[in-house]
Amino acid sequence: MRRHRAVLIALSTLLTASLTTIAAPASAAEPGQVTGLTVRQADGFATLAWQPVDGATDYQIERTPVDAAGTPTGTATIVGIWRPNRQINQESPTFADAGFNPGDRFQWRVRARFDTTEQPYSEPVAGTTTAPWGNPDVPGEQLRTQWETTHAAQYTSDTEEYAYTAAIDELSDRVRVVEIGRTVKNRPINMFVIGYPTPPATPEAVAATSPAAVNCNVHGNEPGDREACLIMARQLAFSTDPRVIDLLSHTTVLIVPTINGDGRAANTRGNSTGQDLNRDYSLIRQPETAAYVNMVRQYRPVAGYDGHEYGNSRAGDLPMLPPRHQNVAQPIFDESMDMIEGHMYTKGAEDGWWPCPYGCDGGGNVGLGEETILRNTLGLKNVVNSLLELRSSGGQTRPDEGNAANNRRRKTFSALWTFQQFLDYHRASLPDIKQARAESITFQAANTGRLVFRGSRPITAHPAPHPGSSPPPIDAPPADLILDNAPCAYRLTEEQYHGARTDGPTGAVTTAAERIADHGWKVIKVGDSYYVPLNQPERGLIPLLLDGQGVENLVDGERIYPTSTGRHTGPLTVTGFACLDDATVTGPVTVRSGAALVTTGTTITGPVNATGAAGVLLADTKITGPLRVTGTTDAVSLIDLTVTGPVDVSANRTDNQPLLVGNTVNGPLACAGNTTAPTNLNISNTVTGPRAGQCATL
Amino acid sequence: MSYPRTSRPRRAGAILAAALLLATTACTDQSAPAPAGGTVSVTGPLCAALPTGTEPGNPTALADLPVDQALTWMPTLTTFEAALRTSGLLTDLHQDGITLLAPTDDAFAKKFSDDTWDTLMTRDHDKLRTLLKAHLIAGTRPLDELAAAGTATTLDGVTLTVTRTGDTTRFGDTADAVCADYLATGARIHLVNAVLGPLPTTADGSGHRAH
Numbered sequence: 001m002r003r004h005r006a007v008l009i010a011l012s013t014l015l016t017a018s019l020t021t022i023a024a025p026a027s028a029a030e031p032g033q034v035t036g037l038t039v040r041q042a043d044g045f046a047t048l049a050w051q052p053v054d055g056a057t058d059y060q061i062e063r064t065p066v067d068a069a070g071t072p073t074g075t076a077t078i079v080g081i082w083r084p085n086r087q088i089n090q091e092s093p094t095f096a097d098a099g100f101n102p103g104d105r106f107q108w109r110v111r112a113r114f115d116t117t118e119q120p121y122s123e124p125v126a127g128t129t130t131a132p133w134g135n136p137d138v139p140g141e142q143l144r145t146q147w148e149t150t151h152a153a154q155y156t157s158d159t160e161e162y163a164y165t166a167a168i169d170e171l172s173d174r175v176r177v178v179e180i181g182r183t184v185k186n187r188p189i190n191m192f193v194i195g196y197p198t199p200p201a202t203p204e205a206v207a208a209t210s211p212a213a214v215n216c217n218v219h220g221n222e223p224g225d226r227e228a229c230l231i232m233a234r235q236l237a238f239s240t241d242p243r244v245i246d247l248l249s250h251t252t253v254l255i256v257p258t259i260n261g262d263g264r265a266a267n268t269r270g271n272s273t274g275q276d277l278n279r280d281y282s283l284i285r286q287p288e289t290a291a292y293v294n295m296v297r298q299y300r301p302v303a304g305y306d307g308h309e310y311g312n313s314r315a316g317d318l319p320m321l322p323p324r325h326q327n328v329a330q331p332i333f334d335e336s337m338d339m340i341e342g343h344m345y346t347k348g349a350e351d352g353w354w355p356c357p358y359g360c361d362g363g364g365n366v367g368l369g370e371e372t373i374l375r376n377t378l379g380l381k382n383v384v385n386s387l388l389e390l391r392s393s394g395g396q397t398r399p400d401e402g403n404a405a406n407n408r409r410r411k412t413f414s415a416l417w418t419f420q421q422f423l424d425y426h427r428a429s430l431p432d433i434k435q436a437r438a439e440s441i442t443f444q445a446a447n448t449g450r451l452v453f454r455g456s457r458p459i460t461a462h463p464a465p466h467p468g469s470s471p472p473p474i475d476a477p478p479a480d481l482i483l484d485n486a487p488c489a490y491r492l493t494e495e496q497y498h499g500a501r502t503d504g505p506t507g508a509v510t511t512a513a514e515r516i517a518d519h520g521w522k523v524i525k526v527g528d529s530y531y532v533p534l535n536q537p538e539r540g541l542i543p544l545l546l547d548g549q550g551v552e553n554l555v556d557g558e559r560i561y562p563t564s565t566g567r568h569t570g571p572l573t574v575t576g577f578a579c580l581d582d583a584t585v586t587g588p589v590t591v592r593s594g595a596a597l598v599t600t601g602t603t604i605t606g607p608v609n610a611t612g613a614a615g616v617l618l619a620d621t622k623i624t625g626p627l628r629v630t631g632t633t634d635a636v637s638l639i640d641l642t643v644t645g646p647v648d649v650s651a652n653r654t655d656n657q658p659l660l661v662g663n664t665v666n667g668p669l670a671c672a673g674n675t676t677a678p679t680n681l682n683i684s685n686t687v688t689g690p691r692a693g694q695c696a697t698l
Numbered sequence: 699m700s701y702p703r704t705s706r707p708r709r710a711g712a713i714l715a716a717a718l719l720l721a722t723t724a725c726t727d728q729s730a731p732a733p734a735g736g737t738v739s740v741t742g743p744l745c746a747a748l749p750t751g752t753e754p755g756n757p758t759a760l761a762d763l764p765v766d767q768a769l770t771w772m773p774t775l776t777t778f779e780a781a782l783r784t785s786g787l788l789t790d791l792h793q794d795g796i797t798l799l800a801p802t803d804d805a806f807a808k809k810f811s812d813d814t815w816d817t818l819m820t821r822d823h824d825k826l827r828t829l830l831k832a833h834l835i836a837g838t839r840p841l842d843e844l845a846a847a848g849t850a851t852t853l854d855g856v857t858l859t860v861t862r863t864g865d866t867t868r869f870g871d872t873a874d875a876v877c878a879d880y881l882a883t884g885a886r887i888h889l890v891n892a893v894l895g896p897l898p899t900t901a902d903g904s905g906h907r908a909h
């Protein structure tokens with residue numbers, strides 16, 4: 001079972017985390033006194049750890065500013081409360097103290113409480129906290145954000161972000177900054193593309209490295225994660241830490257600091273039209289969300305995080321939630337849960353942070369299955385991912401966050417910890433992530449099982465002995481939002497596909513055709529109709545936008561059911577739109593010029609030959625005999641086929657990439673002269689014969 | 699006046715900013731000299747949450763900044779600051795002495811739902827300007843002076859009561875001054891803990907807005 005791995009891979013230390021752990025001097029303990037207190041410094045926080053006291057209800061963490069000689073220079077303050085629900089394991093309590101000026105020196109003590117009765121304090125430990133990352137004398141490393149230089153009094157403005165971003169781009173060979181789009185008000189939306197020694201040159205080459213993506217700031221009034229992203233970009237660009245070199249040697253990191261630049265500038269949740277962008281990632285009415293979806297199509301991140309802040313003061317430090325729309329394939333949901341509960345909960349217990357399910361204590365009606373939310377959109381696009389919240393206030397376990405700058409620091413450095421952990425998780429778990437993705441893509445393309453228009457997979461509470469937090473609401477799909485009999489395709493009229501729309505910013509409203517292209521779905525035009533088959537990698541998302549029952553849909557497309565099921569013996573000639581599902585064909589199949597063939601769960605004995613077809617989308621199908629697809633005009637997709645015989649995909653004229661994904665070919669595979677080179681979406685084909693031409697490395 | 703203000707003044711222009719980013723390796727000089735009037739002291743329970751001492755953004759360092767820039771240094775005023783900037787009222791503020799009753803971010807969060815606020819910020823700019831005028835008083839008025847007067851008329855034409863009980867000064871029976879007597883060029887800023895004006899409360903107080 002992937003979800004609760006017993007053994008977690010040992011990971012390298014956090015960037016700049018001191019390997020030195022400072023321990024309090026040993027002395028004979030009084031009854032009830034905490035012993036074994038240690039402190040370990042990392043980026044913007046200090047991890048306190050101690051031996052538990054039998055019978056303790058909770059612990060208080062006290063911090064005092066001190067000088068180099070250990071003399072207090074300020075007042076002692078209770079800055080933390082450790083409670084059992086902060087941590088999945090109880091035998092090794094830890095607390096990440098944050099909310100101070102990085103680089104300052106402190107002394108800490110911890111005491112247990114029995115109910116409310118305070119026990120003696122531990123012996124103190126002292127340490128100098130880690131200064132803002134980067135040697136001030138080393139070019140590149142010396143860059144600082146506006147947030148850092150103002151001691152968190154100001155967030156980094158748009159112009160400061162662009163200057164900082166440009167400086168990193170200029171000074172680091174590892175970084176390429178690309179503009180993935182513009183906001184409604186024409187602000188550039190930048191993305192750091194970071195690899196070692198240099199990032200791959202094209203989106204397709206980046207995609208081949210199974211990149212990890214962080215979306216830092218979709219709600220403009222939640223800027224904490226964005227500052228963490230800007231700091232992490234500098235670390236990745238210039239750090240010589242072996243962990244960073246190793247990470248960037250194996251993958252590419254994609255960081256979008258500000259998808260909602262207009263909202264950030266105005267400090268509003270939505271963009272400049274008032275649209276909540278995190279309710280728009282499926283519909284992509286706005287240029288900001290369209291830019292992100294376009295990026296995902298081109299760069300194909302396999303894992304992601306999406307940063308937010310959250311007002312529930314009873315929540316943990318770091319509420320997290322996986323994609324849970326029920327159309328998200330099970331392996332993606334499972335792997336996302338593993339990332340959160342397997343990795344983050346475990347590492348949180350080591351480092352003293354408190355990740356928890358979104359909602360946590362008294363979560364209310366949050367964390368549901370809207371496909372308009374990036375978390376769910378990405379899941380439906382087969383990306384392992386999580387939402388991240390930074391609890392806005394100090395909450396129940398951080399009683400001294402009245403100082404606004406210190407509150408901001410705790411939020412940003414907890415986000416930085418999470419994003420660094422996310423990259424470590426990606427590095428350690430990439431085989432699992434890729435397997436989950438491959439299984440999900442083939443599952444989706446097979447177009448089997450019911451469709452749910454809205455509703456979530458359940459998330460259960462973390463198992464005992466964790467005394468933990470309450471999970472988010474069940475959010476099961478109601479009966480009227482379940483479609484047991486999935487269609488083969490949706491048919492759109494010319495008006496639906498290309499017609500003018502009104503749902504978007506004035507003067508910049510896109511058509512359904514443009515949005516479908518942004519998502520990367522294959523469309524076949526036959527006669528006057530546009531067909532969007534469901535046997536595609538994003539099958540679970542298609543009906544949410546194209547079915548009349550979709551809660552927030554794009555058009556009321558017509559459901560097209562299979563035209564053939566069961567046995568067919570003798571030659572089969574396809575004219576118009578044909579869909580075979582759960583069919584057995586014995587005899588040659590010929591797809592005529594301008595026609596379309598879509599198959600799932602089908603066995604064909606006999607050659608399959610499509611010449612000049614509008615579209616050929618075959619998935620989860622067995623073919624005995626040569627398969628030849630040539631001269632296709634609109635779309636070619638071959639996913640999870642078993643072909644006994646040669647496969648030839650040549651001279652197709654599609655403007656989008658032909659897909660050859662996860663097929664088994666007992667014979668040669670040849671591709672030549674396709675207008676757009678085919679891709680395997682990084683899911684290899686198994687080919688016993690030679691591979692030639694554009695398919696040589698697929 | 700030519701004395702330095704803060705180590706990192708706001709500036710426009712990416713190229714200049716980039717050059718300064720490269721040149722500025724640390725906050726080596728956070729302490730600003732006192733303004734013409736000497737050290738500025740602010741009073742109220744929230745002052746400790748704001749930059750103090752020699753921190754960037756401390757009250758003395760702000761005293762010679764234009765009011766729009768001074769507001770950007772107050773981390774509990776991000777909503778009010780952005781609203782003033784968005785509304786365009788700041789242009790008017792530069793003309794004469796002005797006193798700002800500046801609601802904190804918490805005050806806005808208690809008053810308006812995100813949706814209400816986004817609508818004001820993106821579409822209802824007339825309503826936004828009226829709302830903001832309910833927080834502006836002509837002249838630079840110290841808190842003591844307002845309390846002594848007992849009333850104050852805001853730029854939306856409403857006359858507020860100003861009452862003092864013990865250490866607390868309250869405007870319009872709703873908004874307490876929580877950190878008073880910030881100075882900026884031609885301006886005084888009193889942070890208050892509630893939003894004034896007639897707009898209805900739309901926040902549900904749950905803090906559970908889904909993300």
Ligand SMILES: [Zn+2]
Nearest residue numbers: 219308309909
């Ligand atoms: Zn959010």
